[in-house]
Amino acid sequence: MSRATTTVKLRRVEGDLWEIPREGGMRVPGRVYSVGPPSPDDPALQQVANVAHLPGILRFSLAMPDIHWGYGFPIGGVAAVDAEDGAVSPGGVGYDINCGVRVVTTALLADEVRPCIGEVAGQIQRDVPAGVGSSSAVPRLSDEELTDVLLHGARWAVRRGFAAGHDDAERCEEGGALAGADPDAVSPRARARGADQVGTLGSGNHFIEVDRVAEIYEPDVAEAFGLLPGRVAIQIHSGSRGLGHQVCDESLDALARAPARFGPDYASLPDPQLACAPIRSPEGRRYLAAMAAAANFAWANRQVMTGLVVRALLRALRVSEGELQARLLYDVCHNVAKVEEHEVDRRPRRVLVHRKGATRAFGPGDPRVPEPYRAMGQPVLVPGDMGRYSYVLAGTARAMSETFGSSCHGAGRLLSRGEALRRGRGRSIARELEARGIAVRARAAKTLAEEMSEAYKDVARVVAVMHDSGISRLVARLEPMAVVKG
Amino acid sequence: MRVRGASAAEALGRLALAMSELLTGGATVEARPGEDAVVEIEGGPDLAGSAVALLRELLYRFATAREIATAIEVTGVDASGVEARVAFGPYDRTRHAEGLDLKAVTRHAAHLEREGDGWVAQAVFDV
Numbered sequence: 001m002s003r004a005t006t007t008v009k010l011r012r013v014e015g016d017l018w019e020i021p022r023e024g025g026m027r028v029p030g031r032v033y034s035v036g037p038p039s040p041d042d043p044a045l046q047q048v049a050n051v052a053h054l055p056g057i058l059r060f061s062l063a064m065p066d067i068h069w070g071y072g073f074p075i076g077g078v079a080a081v082d083a084e085d086g087a088v089s090p091g092g093v094g095y096d097i098n099c100g101v102r103v104v105t106t107a108l109l110a111d112e113v114r115p116c117i118g119e120v121a122g123q124i125q126r127d128v129p130a131g132v133g134s135s136s137a138v139p140r141l142s143d144e145e146l147t148d149v150l151l152h153g154a155r156w157a158v159r160r161g162f163a164a165g166h167d168d169a170e171r172c173e174e175g176g177a178l179a180g181a182d183p184d185a186v187s188p189r190a191r192a193r194g195a196d197q198v199g200t201l202g203s204g205n206h207f208i209e210v211d212r213v214a215e216i217y218e219p220d221v222a223e224a225f226g227l228l229p230g231r232v233a234i235q236i237h238s239g240s241r242g243l244g245h246q247v248c249d250e251s252l253d254a255l256a257r258a259p260a261r262f263g264p265d266y267a268s269l270p271d272p273q274l275a276c277a278p279i280r281s282p283e284g285r286r287y288l289a290a291m292a293a294a295a296n297f298a299w300a301n302r303q304v305m306t307g308l309v310v311r312a313l314l315r316a317l318r319v320s321e322g323e324l325q326a327r328l329l330y331d332v333c334h335n336v337a338k339v340e341e342h343e344v345d346r347r348p349r350r351v352l353v354h355r356k357g358a359t360r361a362f363g364p365g366d367p368r369v370p371e372p373y374r375a376m377g378q379p380v381l382v383p384g385d386m387g388r389y390s391y392v393l394a395g396t397a398r399a400m401s402e403t404f405g406s407s408c409h410g411a412g413r414l415l416s417r418g419e420a421l422r423r424g425r426g427r428s429i430a431r432e433l434e435a436r437g438i439a440v441r442a443r444a445a446k447t448l449a450e451e452m453s454e455a456y457k458d459v460a461r462v463v464a465v466m467h468d469s470g471i472s473r474l475v476a477r478l479e480p481m482a483v484v485k486g
Numbered sequence: 487m488r489v490r491g492a493s494a495a496e497a498l499g500r501l502a503l504a505m506s507e508l509l510t511g512g513a514t515v516e517a518r519p520g521e522d523a524v525v526e527i528e529g530g531p532d533l534a535g536s537a538v539a540l541l542r543e544l545l546y547r548f549a550t551a552r553e554i555a556t557a558i559e560v561t562g563v564d565a566s567g568v569e570a571r572v573a574f575g576p577y578d579r580t581r582h583a584e585g586l587d588l589k590a591v592t593r594h595a596a597h598l599e600r601e602g603d604g605w606v607a608q609a610v611f612d613v
Contacts, residue, residue, distance in 0.1 A: 071592060071612065095589045095612045132509065132587045133552060133577060192550045203587030204613055242549045245589040245612070249542065256593065257531070273594060417613065443583045446511065486587065 007040040008049050016065065016465045020045065025268065026052035031060040032067065033408075033469055035461045042067075044074040050274060051079050055265045056086020058344055058351060062403055064358050065465040066412030066457065070094065072273030075357035078406040081279070083339050083350035087266070088284045089276035090251040090291070092354030094335040097247060097291055098298035099206075099239030101381045102172070102331035103392065103478075104164050104306060105226035106233065106324055108317070110212035113232050114481060116317065117210065117439045121482035123316035124208055125441040127308045130201035130486035132444075137199025137304055146195055150186060153177035153296030154303040154331070162199070162307025164326035169303075170370055172331035173360055173378075176299045178338065182289035186243070187250055190290075194243025194297055199304030201238050203447060203486035207386060208309060209235040210439075211478035214389065218475050221376045221394055226327055227476045234313075234326075235390060235478070236305050237383055239335065240298035247294045251287045279352055288337070295336055302331060329392075330370075330379040332359050334409040340368075342404050353404050361395035361407035361472045369395070380472045384411045384459030386440075386451060386483045387433055391463045391474065398470035407472040411459035417450045424449030439482040447485055488608040494598055495560035497607035498537050498568070502558050505541055505591075508611070509548055511584025515575035517556040522571040529567040533598040540568040541591040541609055552577040563598070586613055 013019050013031070018038055020030030030048040032038055038045060044067050051073055052061035058080050067076035072091025079092055113120065129137050138160070141149065149156045154169040154176025169176035201208060211233045216222045227233065240247075255275040260267035262277055269276070277284035310326045313319070337354045344351065362369050362378045369378040377395035384390045399405050415423065429448040430440045442448050466472045487504050491497030506515065527543050529536025540560075547553045557573040577585075590612040597608040 071594060131579065131583065132585045133549065133579070189546060193546070242589075246546075249590050252593070443579075444511070444585070446584045446586075 047074040056081035064408040080351040087276040096239035097244035098295035103329040104234040108232040121439040123312040134200040135196040140196040150183040150293035153299035157303035178292040181292035185290035190246035197241040210482040214479040215477040244294040363397040385456040387453035393472035411456035420455040442485040497605040501607040510582040534596040537598040
């Protein structure tokens, strides 16, 4: 694959924060939070500089410490543009619209569940369709019902009885449904791809994990989040499946053709993959309406899986709902563009924040954070790799002032999938994980090799950068007991 | 993914079959008996765009009908589109469990162009 090989200039701002100075057509500087000094020839950094050319971009083109190369925008990139005069870019959201993660807490003790962890993993694998082309967790949706999903997201699934608790939707970012969704902006092809995929995990880096709450850093906050040491928690990581991919494909195609129609600023962007449109143009509005609908599909998808996983736990462990006490902690988007109000140059301003492989991290007191967490900042859920650990953090006031309320989203890939497969040759990743007490259920051995721990940065170092920079605070560490993958 | 062929049509046909191999993890697919399907796709704005359009069509058929292209003859390809005869076979979740979940066929670094005395077809997938 040909990628830019130019080097970028870098200067250290402070600690783990580096700046790519503004030059050429860059409208703002780049700012990169980095695990160790960034490499100037990292092609992802050139993408940070490219994003700085976006019409209407404000303050900085930002990169989180899990940055790696992506389509147009780097993964781990954040760009806020003026909501009136700025540009929206599908590449700034990515193919898997509203790929995201949620954590469900339980009252189960990890030590009591461990003897039957294999049965738990097996039951989840049987109950949640996973893998290439997985489908039919619920009967194929009629057009009318799919429209309902596209409008109401997680709420649709809660109404259908797929839930940990009655208030699951309120415990999702944006209440589990993004405003402005227009089902008519979603093409028949995208609908066809999504109609039988609600409640399916997919493949690749998507997973369901049964975790143990291994360490607490802020006991009061952890308790408010429902995270108690030694308890079992569940993570579900998935997105908008084929429907979202199709929306992105079609939008990129529509915007990449003749960018000059939007004006010289659009024609002169340094990378055609940054294809974008003015937010207020018909093309920009149509993308945002379709993207919101796809985001709602993703919330419904994770919500249905939540219901399926809760039922799998009840069945495998033969416990009652009262004993399980499953509760959705929170659900965050990793790939989305949303209109939010932020303070820019000491005044509130409506901006469209693209987060591609980044997590919203609103700080304490923000009215957009659900009431139970408002005093401490929103939960920031950061999955790691399947062999080590994941983290729960909390948003901060500094994130609001420095990163448009954004934090990292994961470990970030270190090896390409091909390289991971080469290194996994002759090894059984499943057996290696089992030897460390982690039950594994995966349809494809190849997926496990692609997703092995060595393929990812150490997420502990990634979240340490966010914590030390004051962008989010460490609350708890989760360690895997069982991993289910496609 | 990058393949070569003696002509643009041959290179593109091989690229399409290589995508099938990715989807099935290399396991065989039984072609359905009967007539091949004629697939006509608008493409552009160049040859690479037409190649991407054909792959996207095949990926769409896989995603919605679980059909895998088992044989393909590209009967025409230019900067405006592609015409091909395609034999399809069914995807089998058990046999093809090692297949790759392709989200999309991107335009990034897509090629269908002359190289030396042959043609090269290349596509990058989002996985």
